[in-house]
Amino acid sequence: MKEINNRKYYILLILIAVSTLLFSLLGCYWNLQYYHDNSLYSISTPPLATAMRGIHDKLYMTDFFSLHSDYAVDNLSVISASGQPEQSAGTSFAGILSELSAAEPAADIQAEPEVYDFTTATDDYFADACFIGDSRTVGISQYSGIENATFLCKTSLSIYDYDKPKITYDETKMSIHDILSEKQFAKIYLMVGINECGTGTPESFYERYRDVVMDIRRLQPEALIFIQGNLFVTRQKSEDGDSITNENIAARNDLIATLANQKDIFYIDINESSLCAEGALVSDYTWDQVHVKAQYYPIWKDFLLHHAIYTDKTLTANNSQ
Amino acid sequence: MVFSSLSFIFGFLPVFMVLYYIFPAKSRNLLLFLGSLIFYSFGEPYYLFLILCSITVNFFIGRGMEHFAYGKSGRTFLLVLSLLYNFGFLLFFKYTNFFIENINAALRLVEIPWRFYTLNLTLPLGISFYTFQIASYVIDVYLGKTEADRSFVSLGAYLCMFPQLIAGPIVVYSDIRDALKKRSVSIHGFDNGLKTFIIGLGYKVIIANRIGTLWNEVCTIGYESISTPLAWLGAFAYSMQLYFDFCGYSLMAVGLGEMLGFHMPANFRHPYMARSVTDFWRRWHITLGAWFREYVYIPLGGNRKGRARTVLNLLVVWFLCGFWHGAAWNFILWGLLIFVLQIIEKNITLRWLNASNLFARVISHTYMILYILVSWSIFAISDFQQLGVYLSRMFPFLSLKAGNPGGILDLSDFTRFITDYAPLLIASILFATDFPEKLFDRIRGRISGVIVAFVIFWWSVYYLSIGLNNPFLYFRY
Numbered sequence: 177m178k179e180i181n182n183r184k185y186y187i188l189l190i191l192i193a194v195s196t197l198l199f200s201l202l203g204c205y206w207n208l209q210y211y212h213d214n215s216l217y218s219i220s221t222p223p224l225a226t227a228m229r230g231i232h233d234k235l236y237m238t239d240f241f242s243l244h245s246d247y248a249v250d251n252l253s254v255i256s257a258s259g260q261p262e263q264s265a266g267t268s269f270a271g272i273l274s275e276l277s278a279a280e281p282a283a284d285i286q287a288e289p290e291v292y293d294f295t296t297a298t299d300d301y302f303a304d305a306c307f308i309g310d311s312r313t314v315g316i317s318q319y320s321g322i323e324n325a326t327f328l329c330k331t332s333l334s335i336y337d338y339d340k341p342k343i344t345y346d347e348t349k350m351s352i353h354d355i356l357s358e359k360q361f362a363k364i365y366l367m368v369g370i371n372e373c374g375t376g377t378p379e380s381f382y383e384r385y386r387d388v389v390m391d392i393r394r395l396q397p398e399a400l401i402f403i404q405g406n407l408f409v410t411r412q413k414s415e416d417g418d419s420i421t422n423e424n425i426a427a428r429n430d431l432i433a434t435l436a437n438q439k440d441i442f443y444i445d446i447n448e449s450s451l452c453a454e455g456a457l458v459s460d461y462t463w464d465q466v467h468v469k470a471q472y473y474p475i476w477k478d479f480l481l482h483h484a485i486y487t488d489k490t491l492t493a494n495n496s497q
Numbered sequence: 498m499v500f501s502s503l504s505f506i507f508g509f510l511p512v513f514m515v516l517y518y519i520f521p522a523k524s525r526n527l528l529l530f531l532g533s534l535i536f537y538s539f540g541e542p543y544y545l546f547l548i549l550c551s552i553t554v555n556f557f558i559g560r561g562m563e564h565f566a567y568g569k570s571g572r573t574f575l576l577v578l579s580l581l582y583n584f585g586f587l588l589f590f591k592y593t594n595f596f597i598e599n600i601n602a603a604l605r606l607v608e609i610p611w612r613f614y615t616l617n618l619t620l621p622l623g624i625s626f627y628t629f630q631i632a633s634y635v636i637d638v639y640l641g642k643t644e645a646d647r648s649f650v651s652l653g654a655y656l657c658m659f660p661q662l663i664a665g666p667i668v669v670y671s672d673i674r675d676a677l678k679k680r681s682v683s684i685h686g687f688d689n690g691l692k693t694f695i696i697g698l699g700y701k702v703i704i705a706n707r708i709g710t711l712w713n714e715v716c717t718i719g720y721e722s723i724s725t726p727l728a729w730l731g732a733f734a735y736s737m738q739l740y741f742d743f744c745g746y747s748l749m750a751v752g753l754g755e756m757l758g759f760h761m762p763a764n765f766r767h768p769y770m771a772r773s774v775t776d777f778w779r780r781w782h783i784t785l786g787a788w789f790r791e792y793v794y795i796p797l798g799g800n801r802k803g804r805a806r807t808v809l810n811l812l813v814v815w816f817l818c819g820f821w822h823g824a825a826w827n828f829i830l831w832g833l834l835i836f837v838l839q840i841i842e843k844n845i846t847l848r849w850l851n852a853s854n855l856f857a858r859v860i861s862h863t864y865m866i867l868y869i870l871v872s873w874s875i876f877a878i879s880d881f882q883q884l885g886v887y888l889s890r891m892f893p894f895l896s897l898k899a900g901n902p903g904g905i906l907d908l909s910d911f912t913r914f915i916t917d918y919a920p921l922l923i924a925s926i927l928f929a930t931d932f933p934e935k936l937f938d939r940i941r942g943r944i945s946g947v948i949v950a951f952v953i954f955w956w957s958v959y960y961l962s963i964g965l966n967n968p969f970l971y972f973r974y
Contacts, residue, residue, distance in 0.1 A: 182685065184942075185684040185685050185687070186684055186688070187944070188688055188691060188692065188950055188951065189684075189687070189688065189691065191947065191951055192954060195951075196507065221503070221962075222507055222508075224507070224958070224962070225503055225961075225962035227962075228963055229962060229963055232959075232962075232963045318910075319718075462717075463716045464713065464716070464717050467717045469717070469718065469719030469721075469722065470718045470719050470721075470722030470723075471719055471721050471722050472719075
């Protein structure tokens, strides 16, 4: 009988209880310091979950460095409705971007006064193109048949990841900002937005998006920027009740579409293609209601080829290949 | 509420355990009953009423049956009544739409223009499990194997107890009756149960959830577009997800039961180490197999009525077992496949599969790998057309289409997944053997066991906190 009540059987329980307390305190501290999320605590997200998120975001490194200097935190994650950790706006880089975009008007390059129309191109159109985007762009890179472009894409990429080292380029992890500083492209396709549906408002998303587009414009003065509207989800997914709805996607698309000037920044909407019908993704073309099945990605390539732009610059670039 | 959630681990469980250990032993059944109802209502408050009715009806029928001597028609009448009630609800909620859809298909076939509407029903949580449990109770009372429970609370605690309410193990009333009346709790039992719970949590969160994303990705790509090696890899990932998901959940249930002073039956015994399909089904979902043997196979005569009758009995059991797993034809096909293989084994091949020489071992394990991967693929895909596509990817020479989509042997997608998932794939193979668990059992009582459990616990909580994939495949049962 004494065996059953041996003290050693309390050890695990006590260890867990104490560590829970410690992680909860850590979570509260990190929330106070970095996340500033006052509506955070509920039974399904107790303070210790914040601690886990902080570990995921490597906040302990930030704490360590901040002992030495004032180290701004860019790598915060916010749990979006899709359940994937997202990145919220950092303090330093976003500040710089905002200042720049405030200083420069929307269409600031020495553009010719003409406006360009969409035309049809052939496969070599993508040879000097760069695709930036999230998991749907990953799908384009793998299954659409576009082989010659540069793909800077990653699952769960969001607009807030623009300046974080997320993309593997030349065997190192770099940020999109840094990659675009190194190499010039003639066309840049940008499609992010679905992962940010649970974060902020369409307006806050638009502001950050605008800042990023302005930065791309600065880094790549000769490039044509194609802003892609985010692909809708199926009707069934949209009616599911979380933040990923076609109304939300459409609101965000409409706002980022205003950045287009038809001279060097263009807006193209994949939802006009046969992938969508009646304002939603065709449910036969997808399994998880969000991503297109591999065999239907060529439709995307076809759509892009039919929405090509030729300006004097791109013609020259093509001729010099 | 699922066990693998922060709200359960840091909310419900500690509160309940504190109350359970503080309260006097006499009131623990009531506490368990009420606490389990609260647990159940976090999932589906509407169906709380249904399970309460079930307890009430079966309680009174159980008491009523004892008024009639065994063999009297009154007793039989009550048994039939209770079985109709219990299985009636199960059939209604789970299988109505299946019947309607098939009737519609038949009408379409004979070109009658009538159609019936399918109902918009959600399945009451755990109904497949608690129906079987309460049926075991009334049948055992009828047969005189056990006395009817005099206490409504005690029967309620039996049926509802949260460790096995949602997804088993299926605990037969007779096995737990004594513990319901009187059980003791101790820190030793609590600690042992906690360690088992943590192992189960780790299986589910660290392995099952994460290897499940491989299968999800294969589905997202679309079966038409995957290479043959990837099709096999996908089947492997699904098989591992299903095992660790369900085995993990069962271990969590067993651990919780032990923390409450109950000894719950094991549900899994390293099934992927089996050497024959017959052996596999004594190691996978053990309590379900035991229930079917006890309440279907043996009452039908088992193997004591001649060979032809044995075959028929097995057919009935496997048809029902397949059907229990899902209201769709692929599950029935799956059950029938198992039936056919078992018949072949019992009559021809079992001797060779079980032989102890090396050659027999290699053959039997290869055979089992094929069985596991193919049978779970049939289990996973309910749409026959899609299933056909998937099987033709696994066995490309079976495809009837001339000119397969290019690149069935294009290894680029396969290599991508292998590199991304290599550690998980290796871990899943390792933990499917009995080696890690045997190792853990040896250090369980020592400080190293405590450290291992502690690490697994926080590692799992970490994954749960950062919100990764957390489905539970046996949840909609």
